[in-house]
Amino acid sequence: GDFILNANAYLIDYTDQLINVQLSTNPLDNIVDNAGSSELKGFEIEGTIFPADGLTIFANVGYADTIFTDGAGTLGNDITDFEFASTPDITVGFGGRYEHDSGFYVNMQNRLTGGAFTSINDENNITNTAREEANELALANGQPAPFTEFLPRVQNSSGRNRAIFTVDLNVGYEAENFTVEVFARNLLAENGFTFDPINDPVFPNGDPTQQLIGFEPGNTTVAIANQPQQFGIRLRGNF
Numbered sequence: 001g002d003f004i005l006n007a008n009a010y011l012i013d014y015t016d017q018l019i020n021v022q023l024s025t026n027p028l029d030n031i032v033d034n035a036g037s038s039e040l041k042g043f044e045i046e047g048t049i050f051p052a053d054g055l056t057i058f059a060n061v062g063y064a065d066t067i068f069t070d071g072a073g074t075l076g077n078d079i080t081d082f083e084f085a086s087t088p089d090i091t092v093g094f095g096g097r098y099e100h101d102s103g104f105y106v107n108m109q110n111r112l113t114g115g116a117f118t119s120i121n122d123e124n125n126i127t128n129t130a131r132e133e134a135n136e137l138a139l140a141n142g143q144p145a146p147f148t149e150f151l152p153r154v155q156n157s158s159g160r161n162r163a164i165f166t167v168d169l170n171v172g173y174e175a176e177n178f179t180v181e182v183f184a185r186n187l188l189a190e191n192g193f194t195f196d197p198i199n200d201p202v203f204p205n206g207d208p209t210q211q212l213i214g215f216e217p218g219n220t221t222v223a224i225a226n227q228p229q230q231f232g233i234r235l236r237g238n239f
Helices: 124-142
Strands: 003-024 030-052 055-068 092-100 106-113 164-174 178-185 193-194 230-237
Touching: none
Parallel strands: none
Antiparallel strands: 003 030, 030 055, 055 092, 092 106, 106 164, 164 178, 178 230
16 A cells, blocks of 8 residues: 655754743743753654555654753753753654445544653752752851752652553544544543652652651642543534
């Protein structure tokens, strides 16, 4: 049968990139800031084949490598070498559609979305800032600085979404004046988040019985779940 292949590669060099900066665990609590320099590179490949009458099979893959380059920062914080937020490094899709001469059809789409950071915050920034303030206070009182070492900059791993694999399925019948179909979204009931700032919380000394670092009792956080499992019937008419 016929075969169609599309591919492209890209390299984007930003000099004054505007990005959303997350200020808290509330997904609505963000501002736009000039992050400075960054680089985005990757590729996309898509193939479609028609092996038999009425049958279409497709597959695609995308890869994105993102990085904030020298001098990048938000709200005075250095984010050099951090990845973009909400930008999966890998996406894969595949599936197919079969249409019978009688009007019946089946359509399936599968998609893998790779993991991605939900923020560009430095998880050690609070600790390092506290050490700097303690040093300044000690020096102001004529005492030696208590901290001589600081933690390395690390992009906040507690705000990283895991990879998600979803399956969508449609089975239907198409006539001249109407279409009826049964559909399923997220058929395998894959649970995940599109925004989850503390999906891997950090406990003091690895002890889950202790209070979460950086969170006070009574505080709440907000997470946004991916599309839930859904089943339904859809009817369309042409008049």
